[in-house]
Amino acid sequence: MKPILINADKRLAVTRASRPGDLLHTPKGTSIRLVSVLGEGGEGAVYETNMPYVAKVYKPEKTTSHKLVKIQAMASAGVKFPGICLPLAPLYNSRNEFVGYLMEKADGVKIRTLYQKPLLQKKFPHWTKRDLVELCVTILEKIECLHRKGIVLGDINPDNILVKTPREVYFVDCDSYQVAGYPCPVGTIPFTPPELQNRGHYDSYLRTVGNENFAVAVLLFSLMITGQMPYNQKGGVSAQQNIIDMDFSYPLGESSNKKTPNGPWRFLWSHLPRFLKDAFYNTFNKGGNYSVESKRLSTFDWLKKFKEYLRLLDSGKLGEQDEMSTWIYPTRFKKQKGVVYVKCPYCKNDTDQSWINEKGACIECLRKRRLARQRSYGNPRVLQESKVQSPLNVLPDFLYRLFG
Known part of the structure; x- marks a missing residue:
């Protein structure tokens, strides 16, 4: 955990809330007209514009000095990777007041949709395990790109990633990312590593890539053991305490706490390749080879493992050993x-x-x-x-x- 070395955040004055029809502009003077509202949230609204981009416009009380500096830093970071919807430019109103930013259009369903079997089968009826593995590769490639640019997502969670196909994926709400010494002010308990649990509000410290590597592993696990978090278990204490204790409930050989949650999750786990089970176990289990911040697997390490998993699926080897290893929801243990x-x-x-x-x-x-x-x-x-x-x-x- 790193300390904050920047000035306190301050509200910026905005005389009037933006609305459809308003003409905004970028720092370079490009005019952007707000056409219609595509969606609204706690911070503001996303608008269709007269350009092939969309605009996120904050509520007047949500415009702050930190937001402006972060958006300027992200816009100048030079990240050009399809599907990463970073701010392209800050937007100002006719009074030259900062009101929001321009970004790439996003499409698809939230990853959370994939956590529920009926919804996954409705949205993607023809998907197999291969599609989920390829989706993981796509996500890892994007996170790896951001890490190379010195950007930490901070708030990795299933609501901030949209999926259209295994290769067409969009990262949204990117204005919260940690960049240039400015923290990510939000997060969720399941994706927060043990060392940061109960450490105060998320905007009071900077997260490291090592901290983030825990959240990356949680996201990957939740897609492989579809809809489950690594520290869910039957009985025991709270999920947060399980994270702090690193009490992981899925076995590796003879090692098991025998608390795997009710349901078919044992089947999904049994069909994973041994090298992937080893990686998850040693990341989430106390004393594991990758269980501490400095030793966690990087996005590059995970990429190699998931590309190997994809290769095994494409080669037909896993299907030859057991057809159910190619299913998203196997109904028995691996042969x-x-x-x-x-x-x-x-x-x-x-x-x-x-x-x-x-x-x-x-x-x-x-x-x-x-x-x-x-x-x-x-x-x-x-x-x-x-x-x-x-x-x-x-x-x-x-x-x-x-x-x-």
């Missing part, structure tokens, strides 16, 4: 060499032959059937259990460890 698999006649999943009963049902179907039978008798304990515990999570621990 293991030397194990004989048979198809369960009820759920149609290939299952380890040793887990099948004399009627051919797999262990998951047996658990579901047991819970359904007990629910039909109105057992209160089972009714409550069925609400909070998936049959996936009552598998013997030794079976789970096989797929860590």
Whole structure:
């Protein structure tokens, strides 16, 4: 955590709120007319303009000296990377008052949409695991570009990245980025590293690239284990305390805290390549090789790993080993060499032959059937259990460890 070495932020005077039809201008005198409102938020509104760009115009009470200096710094940073919607130029009204900035148009859905299976399948019905991996590569390339220019995003979160295709991705709300010694004033707990939890307001310190590398890893994890954060777990304490304690709930071989959250997340984890599970485990687990600020994997390191993952998917090797490794939502653990698999006649999943009963049902179907039978008798304990515990999570621990 670095101290702030700049002057205090100050409100800038704006005599009137901007509205459609107003004529604004850039420092070079280019006229920009506001046409119509595309969207509104807490800070202001985004407008269609008479140019192939859009304008973000702040509410009068939101224009400050820090915003102006940051926008000037970003506009002069020379970042030319498609989809990074950094300010292109500050905008002024007819009284020469700073009111906002010009930026590239953005399109797509928020990454948060991908966290919910029904929404993901509705928006991108033909996506496979390959699309998610390629999306991660695209995001990493953009963050790597910003880091090379000395810009720290600060507020990496699933609402500030829009997705149209795996290769067409837009970073928005870029005016909050940390640049030229000016902090990013916002953030969220799940993307804040352990060393910065409970350290005061986000605008009271500067974040390092090492701090940001934690947030990058969280974003990647949330896309691979779709919709889950690395420190979500069943039981235990708060997610924030889990981050501080670095109590990671996904296994690596024999190492596991046995707190993986209810749901199909164990299946998604088991189908990741071992080198990726190793990277996540050693980033999020206390004492891991990449668990401290100075040793975290960089965006360049993650890029190499995700490009290798993409290569394995494109080569067909992962699909040959197990077709479900190409699915976004596999419905069982990854197949293991030397194990004989048979198809369960009820759920149609290939299952380890040793887990099948004399009627051919797999262990998951047996658990579901047991819970359904007990629910039909109105057992209160089972009714409550069925609400909070998936049959996936009552598998013997030794079976789970096989797929860590």
